[in-house]
Amino acid sequence: MKMEMLFSGIGGQGVMALGESICAAAIKAGYEVTFVPFYGSEKRGGRTMCNIVIADQMESPIVAKPSIMLIMDERSLEDYQDTIAKDGTLIINTNLVGIEPSCECAKIVKLPFYDMAEQVGTVKSANMVAMGAVAQLLPMIKYEDLAGEVEAYFSKKPKLIPANLEALRIGYETEF
Amino acid sequence: MEKRVFMEGNEAMAEAAIRAGCKLFFGYPITPATEVLEYYARAMAERPEEEIMVVQAETELAAFSMVAGAAASGNRAMTATSGPGFSLGQESMSFMSAAEIPAVVVDSMRPGPGDGEILPAQGDYFQAVKGGGHGDYNTLVLAPYSIQEMCDLIQEAFVLAEKYCNPVVMLVDSTLSKMREAVALPGYTEVPDPDSKPNALRGCGKEESHHIITSGDGAVQWGEYNDMLQEKFKKMRENEVRYESYEVEDADIVMVAYGSMARVCQSAMRMAREKGIKAGMIRPISLWPFPKEAIAAVGDKKILVCELSAGQMVEDVQLSVKDRDNVYFHGKLGGATPTADDILSKIEEVIGA
Amino acid sequence: MKTVYEKPAVFKEAVTNYCAGCGHGIVSKLIAELIDEMDLQEKGIMVWPVGCSVLSDRYFKMDTFVAMHGRAPATATGIKRARPDKLVMVYQGDGDLVSEGMAEIMHAAIRGEKLSIVFINNAIFGMTGGQMAATTLIGQTASTAPLGRKTETSGYPMRMAETLATMPGVSYSARCTINTPARIRECKKMIKKIYEMQMSDQHGLCFLEILSPCPTGWNTTPVNALDWIDEKMVETYPLGLFKDEESE
Numbered sequence: 001m002k003m004e005m006l007f008s009g010i011g012g013q014g015v016m017a018l019g020e021s022i023c024a025a026a027i028k029a030g031y032e033v034t035f036v037p038f039y040g041s042e043k044r045g046g047r048t049m050c051n052i053v054i055a056d057q058m059e060s061p062i063v064a065k066p067s068i069m070l071i072m073d074e075r076s077l078e079d080y081q082d083t084i085a086k087d088g089t090l091i092i093n094t095n096l097v098g099i100e101p102s103c104e105c106a107k108i109v110k111l112p113f114y115d116m117a118e119q120v121g122t123v124k125s126a127n128m129v130a131m132g133a134v135a136q137l138l139p140m141i142k143y144e145d146l147a148g149e150v151e152a153y154f155s156k157k158p159k160l161i162p163a164n165l166e167a168l169r170i171g172y173e174t175e176f
Numbered sequence: 177m178e179k180r181v182f183m184e185g186n187e188a189m190a191e192a193a194i195r196a197g198c199k200l201f202f203g204y205p206i207t208p209a210t211e212v213l214e215y216y217a218r219a220m221a222e223r224p225e226e227e228i229m230v231v232q233a234e235t236e237l238a239a240f241s242m243v244a245g246a247a248a249s250g251n252r253a254m255t256a257t258s259g260p261g262f263s264l265g266q267e268s269m270s271f272m273s274a275a276e277i278p279a280v281v282v283d284s285m286r287p288g289p290g291d292g293e294i295l296p297a298q299g300d301y302f303q304a305v306k307g308g309g310h311g312d313y314n315t316l317v318l319a320p321y322s323i324q325e326m327c328d329l330i331q332e333a334f335v336l337a338e339k340y341c342n343p344v345v346m347l348v349d350s351t352l353s354k355m356r357e358a359v360a361l362p363g364y365t366e367v368p369d370p371d372s373k374p375n376a377l378r379g380c381g382k383e384e385s386h387h388i389i390t391s392g393d394g395a396v397q398w399g400e401y402n403d404m405l406q407e408k409f410k411k412m413r414e415n416e417v418r419y420e421s422y423e424v425e426d427a428d429i430v431m432v433a434y435g436s437m438a439r440v441c442q443s444a445m446r447m448a449r450e451k452g453i454k455a456g457m458i459r460p461i462s463l464w465p466f467p468k469e470a471i472a473a474v475g476d477k478k479i480l481v482c483e484l485s486a487g488q489m490v491e492d493v494q495l496s497v498k499d500r501d502n503v504y505f506h507g508k509l510g511g512a513t514p515t516a517d518d519i520l521s522k523i524e525e526v527i528g529a
Numbered sequence: 530m531k532t533v534y535e536k537p538a539v540f541k542e543a544v545t546n547y548c549a550g551c552g553h554g555i556v557s558k559l560i561a562e563l564i565d566e567m568d569l570q571e572k573g574i575m576v577w578p579v580g581c582s583v584l585s586d587r588y589f590k591m592d593t594f595v596a597m598h599g600r601a602p603a604t605a606t607g608i609k610r611a612r613p614d615k616l617v618m619v620y621q622g623d624g625d626l627v628s629e630g631m632a633e634i635m636h637a638a639i640r641g642e643k644l645s646i647v648f649i650n651n652a653i654f655g656m657t658g659g660q661m662a663a664t665t666l667i668g669q670t671a672s673t674a675p676l677g678r679k680t681e682t683s684g685y686p687m688r689m690a691e692t693l694a695t696m697p698g699v700s701y702s703a704r705c706t707i708n709t710p711a712r713i714r715e716c717k718k719m720i721k722k723i724y725e726m727q728m729s730d731q732h733g734l735c736f737l738e739i740l741s742p743c744p745t746g747w748n749t750t751p752v753n754a755l756d757w758i759d760e761k762m763v764e765t766y767p768l769g770l771f772k773d774e775e776s777e
Contacts, residue, residue: 238600238633245611246607249574
């Protein structure tokens with residue numbers, strides 16, 4: 001089994017935190033996991049993108065054809081959509097992506113992650129909603145482990161945990 | 177060995193080095209090696225009982241000299257830098273080899289020339305392996321391809337540096353430094369007493385004094401000194417070749433790659449086999465000494481060398497085999513890494529050729 | 530017959546290679562006497578520069594590191610951080626400290642490294658044959674300033690002792706010379722002071738600049754060189770104590 005994923009957004013959206021949490025949960029499930037971050041050179045508002053590979057054995061950490069691609073902003077769509085696997089799923093944050101995807105893939109999911117996050121009170125939780133959505137495509141990862149990662153991530157600010165767990169659940173239960 | 181943790185390459189390697197008794201770290205911030213310095217600085221602050229000592233030097237020039245001073249005093253010491261910093265350190269590499277100082281130097285490669293990009297590359301091969309400093313010297317060059325290997329080899333690096341009284345270079349790249357994967361962190365190792373090292377500066381008292389000096393005393397003396405060093409390098413050549421072989425026996429095409437490029441080639445190899453192509457790989461782990469015999473033993477199979485460069489290791493591969501026309505090259509410059517699909521296409525092209 | 534003076538015990542059996550009238554020989558002897566008197570063979574580790582005094586490593590039965598050109602303060606930092614209980618004794622000339630090693634000395638001072646640095650200022654590059662140094666006087670001739678140093682092209686003499694004295698990481702900074710017996714005795718006291726201050730572990734960088742004769746580099750005789758220090762050097766490089774934490 002080899003699952004390649006690419007998540008991309010702008011600095012500050014929490015794309016890396018999202019990726020790391022998924023990796024941690026995948027490791028708990030017993031897989032070989034690699035995570036490679038890519039940054040733009042701007043200190044603020046620059047590119048943040050990560051390559052994640054979940055597999056049974058050690059593989060190339062550089063993703064060739066991601067079967068899951070999460071796009072949080074428009075420039076990311078322009079930059080990466082052509083690399084998606086033909087049988088892959090593209091998930092787009094419609095709040096920041098105004099253009100139509102032009103790539104060929106099995107499924108395109110459009111969700112307004114910022115609006116959905118407003119339900120728990122803050123757009124900062126948009127990455128947690130997105131993580132929940134992505135988790136639907138990762139049956140090998142246990143939801144409880146992902147929730148555990150959210151708790152661990154906010155362990156120094158426990159007041160934020162409930163809202164973010166709720167955001168995760170919203171993303172996980174939304175139908176597409 | 178502990179259970180595995182999901183850690184960044186730089187940080188895991190730093191932890192492994194601390195556990196190998198390397199308490200002294202001197203460095204200058206440079207992407208993609210900065211996290212090693214920062215990890216050490218945090219460890220110094222948070223784990224006072226381990227007596228870790230970190231100096232953020234004013235320049236890489238100074239950092240290399242600090243490492244030389246500390247290592248000359250019998251203590252394990254290291255620095256971690258990238259191409260531009262490693263270039264600054266070349267006089268030091270020559271000096272430390274001449275002075276028989278057992279320092280460990282990590283170079284996390286990024287694309288050059290110049291300041292280039294903060295992405296992976298393998299363009300420092302010539303500099304590290306052939307020696308970018310002046311004069312006749314060699315250093316062991318180790319090239320891990322996973323975070324686990326980075327941890328295991330950094331611990332060995334100190335032992336090897338002390339065994340041969342010579343600097344050891346660990347050559348990684350931005351991908352290995354910045355990526356995260358599961359690693360079983362190695363434990364704390366035995367560390368020799370600093371005073372037990374042969375030429376360590378410790379305050380000689382009435383005993384024979386110890387001198388670190390690299391200027392000679394006429395052609396005869398300096399010639400003999402060089403002969404002594406060359407003997408040492410010869411032993412390193414004989415004893416320290418490391419590599420790993422993957423499905424070479426029945427292969428029609430053998431890839432040669434190291435570091436993160438070897439990870440990509442490994443995936444490509446599996447994909448090729450699934451398509452019925454008999455692909456294998458030799459992965460040098462020591463770039464100096466280069467595993468020339470292992471590569472020569474490949475016989476008349478086609479060889480595909482893959483590097484994140486314009487072609488540096490490929491020259492050593494060509495030197496290792498008789499039929500250089502059977503050596504193909506696939507390289508990438510600028511910081512992008514070929515995907516396993518790219519390599520697979522190249523394998524198919526070479527096989528068809 | 531009574532022995533009134535002996536060669537210091539720490540000296541090896543060797544004849545120094547210095548020119549007649551060179552200041553290195555005098556200062557080396559003072560340091561050697563102090564090593565004997567203060568029993569520093571086990572306590573001390575010496576760091577030498579690249580320059581004429583690179584040869585000094587041959588004369589001392591001490592653990593020594595002859596550093597790369599300019600890097601002595603960085604190398605010494607490595608040694609002192611690794612072995613903080615040792616007395617790290619640094620010795621540099623003006624090519625080494627002021628030119629090649631300007632960043633290293635400044636940052637050792639910035640960090641307040643616990644080092645004792647003896648700086649030999651002879652206003653010239655000796656070992657490589659008499660080129661202009663950053664410490665060369667205005668109008669002084671050198672192989673790379675045949676008509677004398679001009680400020681328009683080569684700036685002004687660098688006063689290290691005063692500059693370092695302004696920095697909080699520096700605990701002691703002074704300038705002396707060795708062209709009379711009285712001054713030689715005074716110089717020895719000051720070298721002893723910078724060693725004692727390091728050993729007390731209470732202070733940062735301790736720095737002593739010594740104006741030193743270089744008859745070969747100045748193209749003059751040994752005796753005239755001693756006079757030249759008073760006639761020409763002291764005006765640009767005044768003798769004195771610029772900072773002493775212990776007397777504040």
